[in-house]
Amino acid sequence: xxxxxxxxxxxxxxxxxxxxxxxxxxxxxxxxxxxxxxxxxxxxxxxxxxxxxxxxxxxxxxxxxxxxxxxxxxxxxxxxxxxxxxxxxxxxxxxxxxxxxxxxxxx
Amino acid sequence: xxxxxxxxxxxxxxxxxxxxxxxxxxxxxxxxxxxxxxxxxxxxxxxxxxxxxxxxxxxxxxxxxxxxxxxxxxxxxxxxxxxxxxxxxxxxxxxxxxxxxxxxxxxxxxxxxxxxxxxxxxxxxxxxxxxxxxxxxxxxxxxxxxxxxxxxxxxxxxxxxxxxxx
Numbered sequence: 245x246x247x248x249x250x251x252x253x254x255x256x257x258x259x260x261x262x263x264x265x266x267x268x269x270x271x272x273x274x275x276x277x278x279x280x281x282x283x284x285x286x287x288x289x290x291x292x293x294x295x296x297x298x299x300x301x302x303x304x305x306x307x308x309x310x311x312x313x314x315x316x317x318x319x320x321x322x323x324x325x326x327x328x329x330x331x332x333x334x335x336x337x338x339x340x341x342x343x344x345x346x347x348x349x350x351x
Numbered sequence: 352x353x354x355x356x357x358x359x360x361x362x363x364x365x366x367x368x369x370x371x372x373x374x375x376x377x378x379x380x381x382x383x384x385x386x387x388x389x390x391x392x393x394x395x396x397x398x399x400x401x402x403x404x405x406x407x408x409x410x411x412x413x414x415x416x417x418x419x420x421x422x423x424x425x426x427x428x429x430x431x432x433x434x435x436x437x438x439x440x441x442x443x444x445x446x447x448x449x450x451x452x453x454x455x456x457x458x459x460x461x462x463x464x465x466x467x468x469x470x471x472x473x474x475x476x477x478x479x480x481x482x483x484x485x486x487x488x489x490x491x492x493x494x495x496x497x498x499x500x501x502x503x504x505x506x507x508x509x510x511x512x513x514x515x516x517x
Contacts, residue, residue, distance in 0.1 A: 258470070260489070261485065263488060263489060265488070265494065267491060267493075278390070279386060279387055279390045280390055280393075281389060281390055281393040281402070282393070283390065283393065283394045284393060284394045284395075284458060287394075288464070288467055289467075289470060290489060292467055292470050292471055292474070293470075293474065293482075293485055293486060293489055294486060294489060294490075295474070295482075295486065324491070325491075327491075328490065328491030331489055331490075331491070332489070332490060332491075335458075338394050338395075338458050341390070341391065341394060342391075342430075342456050345387060345391055345426065345430050346426070346427050346430045346456075347426075347427065
């Protein structure tokens with residue numbers, strides 16, 4: 245799946261359209277992108293697809309009291325509402341990547 | 352022989368080997384963290400930066416400053432170095448534009464990205480309810496909810512998504 249500009253100079257994999265149909269599959273799918281090289285593309289594509297200006301949400305608000313659980317067990321520690329919130333505010337995915345990478349946690 | 356690792360009870364031994372430049376320790380660290388480091392830079396780098404260059408510069412600094420790592424977890428220490436490498440690259444590319452409180456771990460987003468413009472154009476030109484269906488999916492709506500909203504069956508939703516992707 246690709247988007248091409250006229251003149252075929254630019255090709256982009258439409259990763260965001262590969263979002264699994266079932267929300268319970270989202271955590272594992274998102275985690276695969278946290279450690280992949282296309283996270284930035286995914287974040288920007290999700291923002292374009294939503295079509296509305298980026299609505300900032302803080303990571304603390306998104307994770308609520310699950311911050312430590314995420315550091316221990318990954319995104320599967322979050323409930324469906326929280327996972328959907330991450331996809332709706334996709335820049336938080338990059339913040340979560342930083343949180344996980346910069347922590348000395350087990351995950 | 353007990354082989355120390357960064358998480359093991361013999362962390363002091365592991366750190367001593369790391370500081371001494373033990374090639375086995377470095378090979379283990381590279382195998383464990385190279386991909387994560389690559390992903391970290393990929394999420395933050397402007398397009399004109401090379402991920403390979405940034406990663407190589409980070410591993411070189413890790414080697415050069417290995418005696419500064421004296422305790423604790425390796426991973427946060429590595430990312431501090433990665434951020435300093437990223438800051439150095441920014442300073443070289445845009446020496447006059449860095450704010451005093453510049454945080455290299457904050458990604459920059461290109462306002463003028465032709466690939467995203469192409470995606471916007473595609474979404475504007477796709478006919479039917481594909482865009483609404485995809486937006487609903489991204490917003491967490493179930494197939495059942497989408498069926499109800501657009502008064503179609505699940506197979507039609509799946510078909511519209513499939514056709515829209517094409």
